[in-house]
Amino acid sequence: EVQLVESGGGLVQPGRSLRLSCTASGFTFGDYAMSWVRQAPGKGLEWVGFIRSKAYGGTTEYAASVKGRFTISRDDSKSIAYLQMNSLKTEDTAVYYCTRSPGDDYLDYWGQGTLVTVSS
Amino acid sequence: EIVMTQSPATLSVSPGERATLSCRASQSVSSNLAWYQQKPGQAPRLLIYGASTRATGIPARFSGSGSGTEFTLTISSLQSEDFAVYYCQQYNNWPPLTFGPGTKVDIK
Numbered sequence: 001e002v003q004l005v006e007s008g009g010g011l012v013q014p015g016r017s018l019r020l021s022c023t024a025s026g027f028t029f030g031d032y033a034m035s036w037v038r039q040a041p042g043k044g045l046e047w048v049g050f051i052r053s054k055a056y057g058g059t060t061e062y063a064a065s066v067k068g069r070f071t072i073s074r075d076d077s078k079s080i081a082y083l084q085m086n087s088l089k090t091e092d093t094a095v096y097y098c099t100r101s102p103g104d105d106y107l108d109y110w111g112q113g114t115l116v117t118v119s120s
Numbered sequence: 121e122i123v124m125t126q127s128p129a130t131l132s133v134s135p136g137e138r139a140t141l142s143c144r145a146s147q148s149v150s151s152n153l154a155w156y157q158q159k160p161g162q163a164p165r166l167l168i169y170g171a172s173t174r175a176t177g178i179p180a181r182f183s184g185s186g187s188g189t190e191f192t193l194t195i196s197s198l199q200s201e202d203f204a205v206y207y208c209q210q211y212n213n214w215p216p217l218t219f220g221p222g223t224k225v226d227i228k
Binding site: 035037044045046047050061062063064097104105106107108109110111112113 | 152154156158162163164165166169175207209211214215216217218219220221222
């Protein structure tokens with residue numbers, strides 16, 4: 001059974017940093033791309049960023065709203081994807097979901113999400 | 121950036137009735153469109169990809185159609201567990217991956 005479990009969320013002050021982790025199980029992690037998607041309270045879904053599998057260069061893509069502040073990485077030996085969030089803003093407050101992609105495409109499995117609250 | 125729109129914003133349907141949800145892209149996305157279902161307090165779940173292919177474990181009452189800029193998700197006979205918010209998402213031309221604003225299906 002595919003499982004994605006996010007951790008690392010919490011309350012953080014504006015301008016500070018936070019790192020989220022996504023621990024995967026039930027599939028060969030290294031074979032898949034991973035994305036992060038967020039959802040502000042009461043709002044819709046917003047794609048944050050994406051990291052390809054090593055077979056496709058392990059390259060990353062980011063939404064304009066987070067580019068230069070957020071970094072996605074992966075440790076295939078541990079089956080973990082990371083979202084490093086720097087210079088956090090109040091508008092980054094959201095539930096952050098880790099998702100799996102078969103390729104440069106749709107998101108076939110989602111974690112349960114972790115809440116990040118940016119507030120002073 | 122491809123902008124996705126969905127209509128209606130809210131759809132009120134009685135159990136057992138048919139629901140038809142629409143999604144439009146600001147430019148052609150070919151058949152590179154997915155649909156997701158999100159129930160309150162839960163993560164989204166993939167329903168449809170490739171505009172019309174059901175994801176693993178998705179009941180046959182869910183069907184997708186369309187290509188280019190116009191897409192439809194049809195739920196043939198609504199069950200109580202189908203009342204949720206539905207999002208479309210394009211993956212033809214990205215970054216960014218873009219989602220529609222969602223259609224809420226509630227009980228009439």
